[in-house]
Amino acid sequence: MKMGANKLDHPTLIQMAMNLPLMAGYSLYGISTLLLVLALRKAQLSVLYPIISLTYVWVTILSVMIFGDSMNVYKITGLAIIIGGVSVLGLGGKKA
Numbered sequence: 001m002k003m004g005a006n007k008l009d010h011p012t013l014i015q016m017a018m019n020l021p022l023m024a025g026y027s028l029y030g031i032s033t034l035l036l037v038l039a040l041r042k043a044q045l046s047v048l049y050p051i052i053s054l055t056y057v058w059v060t061i062l063s064v065m066i067f068g069d070s071m072n073v074y075k076i077t078g079l080a081i082i083i084g085g086v087s088v089l090g091l092g093g094k095k096a
Helices: 002-006 013-017 020-042 045-052 054-067 073-091
Strands: none
Touching: 002 020, 002 054, 020 045, 045 054, 045 073, 054 073
16 A cells, blocks of 8 residues: 555545555455454454454564665564564464
């Protein structure tokens, strides 16, 4: 979505609708929402929602790789805390 948003000068509805990277981003977001709904039918909510927080980890890593965003000790510490928290919650999840 950021890649598509960067291509918008003065955004209009038509310009946004014709923006392929923007529409691809929204499509992927919609697909992830549908997959979440399917996952919610089977898995514990207390395990699924923390896993969603891993989105912050992926976005941060990919923004550094694709857009050249900077990393600092605070971001790295935050990502480590998220990963650690999700890991701990995953250990407490119900075994199949």
